[in-house]
Amino acid sequence: MDKIPKMKTSIGICGIFLVCLIAAATGVPPGWAQDPDVAIESVYKAPVLVQAEMCESIERFNPVNSAVVFSMSLGRVYCFTSFDPVFEETVMFHRWFRKDHLISNARLVLNPPKWASFSSMQLRPADKGPWRVEIVDSRDNLIKTLRFSISD
Amino acid sequence: MMAQFFSIGWQNILDIALNTYILFRLYVLFRGTNVLRVLLAMGALLVFRQVAFAMGLVITSWVMQGVIAVAALVIIVVFRNEISLVLKTRDLKSFFWGIPRQQLKTPVGIIVESVYELARKKIGALIVLPLSKGMESVVQEGIPWQGKLSKEMLVSIFWPDNPVHDGAAVIQGNRITDVGVILPLSKRTDLPSRFGTRHRAAVGLAEQTDALIIVVSEERGTITLVRNRQMYDINDSRVLEKLLIQHAGGDTSTGDIKKRTRDLAIAATVCLVCVTGLWISFSRGVETLATHDVPIEFVKSDQNMEVFSSSASSVRLLVSGSRPLIRSLGPDRINVKLDLANTTAGQTSLSVGRNAVSLPPGISVKSIEPSMIDVFVDVPLKKEIPVQAFWVGRLSTDLIMTQVAITPRRIIVVGPSQVLEDIDTLFTQPISLDGIAESGKITAGIAFTPSTIRPEDQKKSEVQLEYTVRKRNTPDS
Numbered sequence: 001m002d003k004i005p006k007m008k009t010s011i012g013i014c015g016i017f018l019v020c021l022i023a024a025a026t027g028v029p030p031g032w033a034q035d036p037d038v039a040i041e042s043v044y045k046a047p048v049l050v051q052a053e054m055c056e057s058i059e060r061f062n063p064v065n066s067a068v069v070f071s072m073s074l075g076r077v078y079c080f081t082s083f084d085p086v087f088e089e090t091v092m093f094h095r096w097f098r099k100d101h102l103i104s105n106a107r108l109v110l111n112p113p114k115w116a117s118f119s120s121m122q123l124r125p126a127d128k129g130p131w132r133v134e135i136v137d138s139r140d141n142l143i144k145t146l147r148f149s150i151s152d
Numbered sequence: 153m154m155a156q157f158f159s160i161g162w163q164n165i166l167d168i169a170l171n172t173y174i175l176f177r178l179y180v181l182f183r184g185t186n187v188l189r190v191l192l193a194m195g196a197l198l199v200f201r202q203v204a205f206a207m208g209l210v211i212t213s214w215v216m217q218g219v220i221a222v223a224a225l226v227i228i229v230v231f232r233n234e235i236s237l238v239l240k241t242r243d244l245k246s247f248f249w250g251i252p253r254q255q256l257k258t259p260v261g262i263i264v265e266s267v268y269e270l271a272r273k274k275i276g277a278l279i280v281l282p283l284s285k286g287m288e289s290v291v292q293e294g295i296p297w298q299g300k301l302s303k304e305m306l307v308s309i310f311w312p313d314n315p316v317h318d319g320a321a322v323i324q325g326n327r328i329t330d331v332g333v334i335l336p337l338s339k340r341t342d343l344p345s346r347f348g349t350r351h352r353a354a355v356g357l358a359e360q361t362d363a364l365i366i367v368v369s370e371e372r373g374t375i376t377l378v379r380n381r382q383m384y385d386i387n388d389s390r391v392l393e394k395l396l397i398q399h400a401g402g403d404t405s406t407g408d409i410k411k412r413t414r415d416l417a418i419a420a421t422v423c424l425v426c427v428t429g430l431w432i433s434f435s436r437g438v439e440t441l442a443t444h445d446v447p448i449e450f451v452k453s454d455q456n457m458e459v460f461s462s463s464a465s466s467v468r469l470l471v472s473g474s475r476p477l478i479r480s481l482g483p484d485r486i487n488v489k490l491d492l493a494n495t496t497a498g499q500t501s502l503s504v505g506r507n508a509v510s511l512p513p514g515i516s517v518k519s520i521e522p523s524m525i526d527v528f529v530d531v532p533l534k535k536e537i538p539v540q541a542f543w544v545g546r547l548s549t550d551l552i553m554t555q556v557a558i559t560p561r562r563i564i565v566v567g568p569s570q571v572l573e574d575i576d577t578l579f580t581q582p583i584s585l586d587g588i589a590e591s592g593k594i595t596a597g598i599a600f601t602p603s604t605i606r607p608e609d610q611k612k613s614e615v616q617l618e619y620t621v622r623k624r625n626t627p628d629s
Contacts, residue, residue, distance in 0.1 A: 065624065069543050069553040069585065100576050130542045130579050147556075147577075149543040151585055 046137055047083035047090060047110050054133065054148045055080055061116050068148045072128060076120050079106075079133045079146060084114035092143075094119040095134040098127060123150060163485065164512060168427050175423040177248070180416075187231045194223050195426070202433050259301055259326055260396040264389050266306040267366055267375055276370030277310040278320035278350050280333065281399060283362040287322075290360045294319050294333035301326050310368075320353070320365070336360065346372075354378040364399040366392075440475040441518065443468055446488045448504075448525065453493040456531050460568045460604035463526040467504055473515035485512050490525065497530045498570060530568030534608060538562050539578045539598060539615050545585040547621075553588075555620040563598065563612055567605030575605065580615060591620045 055063035055078050056070065063080040070077045079094050094106040096119070106119035121127075133146045182188040201216035228235070263279070270277045280287070295316055299305055301323060309331050310317045319332030337349070338356035347355075354365035358378045367376040375386040377395055386392045447466045450459045467488055471478070487510040490502050502525045506517050539558050547553060563578055580596040594617050600606055607613050 065552055067552045067554055068541075068556050068619075069547055071546065071549070097576075099579070100574070128544075130540050130577070132540065132577065145538075147540045149541065151543050152546040 044139075045087040046139075046141070046143075047086040047092070047115070049081060049135065049143050050084050051080070051082040051116075052135055052144050052146055053080050054078070054146050058118050063118075069151055070123075070148060071151055072123055072125065074123065076122055077148070077150070078118050078120045079135075080116070080118040081108075081135055082114075082116040083110055086110045086112045086115045088112055091138045092117065093134075093136040093138075095136060096121055097132045097134065099129055099131075128152065164431065168424070168431055171427045171430075172420070172424045175427060176420050179419050179423065183419075187227060187235060190223070190227050190231070194220055194227075197223070260393055260400060262301055262303055263306070263323065263366070263396060264393050266303045267368060267392065268389055269303060269307055270310055270368045271373045271375050273307075274370060274373040275307070275310050275312065275368065276317075276350060277306075277366070277368035278335070278354060279306070279366040279368075280320045280322045280335070280357065281364045281366075281396070282322065282324060283364070283399065287357070287361050287363060290336050290357065291320075292334035294322070294330040297321075297328045297331045299328045301328055320357075335365075351376060351378075351383075355381070355383070358382075364396070439472050440478045441470060441472050442478045442481070443470050444481070444483070444486055445469075446483070446486045446509075449487060449489045450527070451489050451491045451493075453491075457492065457495075457497070457529050458532045458568070459492070459527050459529055460532075460571070461528040461602070464522055467525075468521045469509060470518040470521075471511065471515050472518050477512065477514045481512065481515060486510070490527075492527075492529060495527070495529050497568070499526060499528050501526050528568065528604060530570055530604075532566055533569045533572050534564055534566050535572045535575070536562045536564050537575060537578045539580065541596070541617055541619075542579040542582050542599070543585050544582040547585040547588060550624050551588070551621045552624050553585075553619055553621050557618045559616045559618070560612070563615075564608040565600065565605045566608050571602060571604050580617070583617070588619070588621060591618075593618050 051063075053063045053066040054068065054070070056065040056067065056074055057076075058064065058078055058080060063078065066080075079096075081092065081094070083092070089112065090110050092108045092110055094104075094108065095102060096104040096106070104119075104121060108117040108119065110117065119133075121131075128150045130147070130149050132148070135143045135146070137143055178191065179188065182191065197216055197220050201213050201220065204216060205213040263281075267277070267279070297309075305328065306321065308314065309321050309328070316332035320335050321328055322330040322333055335353035336356040337352045338359055340352075340355060340359075343352065343355065348369070348371070350367050350369070354367045354376070355378055357363055357365055358381055362380065365378045367378065368374075369376070375392065377384040377386055377392065379395075379399065384391075384395065386395075445466050445468050448462065448464070450462075452458075469486065469488070471481070471486075473481075488504065488508055489510065490504065490508055492502075495502070504520050504523050504525055506520070509517050509520065511517065538561060541556050541558065543553075565572070565575075565578070567575075578598050578600070581599050583594060583596050595614055596617060597614050598607070600613070
């Protein structure tokens with residue numbers, strides 16, 4: 001009976017020694033192994049863009065009349081994006097540029113498992129010319145650029 | 153003034169040097185002749201005209217100008233023989249370079265031997281050796297001979313039965329050019345009584361020219377040498393030979409060489425002074441104004457920096473100076489340099505001061521327009537930029553343009569770093585949608601704006617667009 005505590009003590013010492021040995025072998029110091037930032041970085045999975053189009057309208061969450069030239073007479077132009085899969089709730093940005101000048105930055109929330117979303121721009125006579133929409137993720141990574149023109 | 157003189161350009165130094173040499177050559181070729189004296193008189197008239205002009209004596213200067221013009225013609229007409237003699241008797245080398253002597257090729261020995269032969273036989277003779285002055289205006293032309301000089305020939309010319317023995321024989325170089333030449337008689341009263349007509353003729357010619365004349369007395373068989381109003385009785389053939397060599401320019405005694413060198417050095421200095429004075433008088437003459445558009449040259453201390461734009465590529469200079477200098481002022485002699493040493497990257501205003509303008513001496517800047525230049529200086533960078541179509545006009549309402557493929561999709565452009573930072577897209581020149589009825593291809597130029605950017609490869613300033621259109625779905629369909 002008296003030996004049991006001694007064994008526990010020796011097992012405990014051996015356990016500590018083993019942990020230290022494994023830590024030394026893997027290069028991870030015991031007690032620092034769970035760095036929170038590194039852990040988040042490693043698990044982040046960007047949503048996958050499967051469709052991105054400029055269109056004249058949206059009907060039943062589908063783009064209608066995808067094009068690269070839009071008439072001013074339409075009054076509004078849409079940027080449709082669809083992601084599959086979406087691994088976790090995240091945000092996506094639609095940045096609208098007219099001739100390299102940022103006009104609008106639309107923030108869109110994406111939810112798992114897949115999500116489609118769109119932004120739109122009201123057209124004014126002064127908006128004629130070349131445009132582009134940059135689709136950017138929450139970490140400011142440019143995913144795609146859509147280029148189009150607004151004509152008479 | 154001194155600073156201006158020392159900042160003299162190489163063109164002006166060359167100008168002065170060339171003209172000094174030309175003047176010096178004229179002196180060398182025409183020294184001792186009447187032409188040189190008249191040329192000197194013309195030079196004096198020219199100076200007088202300049203002074204009169206500077207003093208505002210308009211009519212005097214105008215008259216002087218006319219006189220100089222007429223005198224130039226008179227020189228050519230009156231002294232044509234002397235000029236012709238000088239030009240004919242020189243080869244190209246001695247004309248441009250050498251210091252010629254008139255009688256250098258004269259066979260002195262033959263003359264000495266002939267003269268002593270004539271004296272021994274008491275045959276009267278009159279031999280003329282011209283130097284630089286022409287004799288045509290003072291002698292009556294004899295008979296052209298053009299025979300090669302020899303003792304026998306010379307003795308036979310003066311042989312008493314020869315029809316031409318009374319006149320003078322003219323020797324030039326190694327040829328007897330004329331015989332039976334009638335010389336002008338001297339009117340001097342102080343000549344020795346023993347001197348006959350031959351001696352008087354010899355003195356008469358020596359009074360008017362620089363020729364050397366040898367007289368052999370028919371009565372006494374004596375030899376007399378006449379030159380420059382000096383008469384030498386020759387008793388020794390070596391003396392005659394020495395005098396003839398001296399006359400031929402072949403005397404190589406140290407004193408004579410030194411004297412000749414000194415004379416030429418003085419002449420060269422005088423020529424240099426005259427031409428420099430002339431140049432200064434031209435450069436500081438009556439002021440004339442002129443305008444010149446001069447391109448601006450930017451001087452970079454940092455070779456990586458580049459001027460991408462400038463509010464003006466040239467400046468208009470109002471310059472003043474004497475009329476000849478202003479007339480001779482070519483674009484290659486005016487420089488406007490702006491130093492970019494203290495400029496930083498970006499837009500900068502630079503002052504175009506008078507110190508930025510480089511002009512030949514004697515010309516000054518009155519005004520500079522514009523006086524300030526805005527430049528955009530930066531380090532050039534390369535950037536690959538996507539190209540986008542710039543559609544204008546109206547696409548038919550029943551059509552939809554679904555796709556545009558641009559080739560090449562991206563273009564490498566070079567431009568200032570600050571400008572390229574803000575450019576993410578290159579746009580084509582406006583392309584009209586009017587008239588598009590079906591899919592097709594079109595070539596469009598790229599609008600490189602701002603002007604500070606340019607394609608790395610100048611050939612890649614156009615793109616090809618392949619567009620796809622389809623019919624619009626109508627609500628009924």
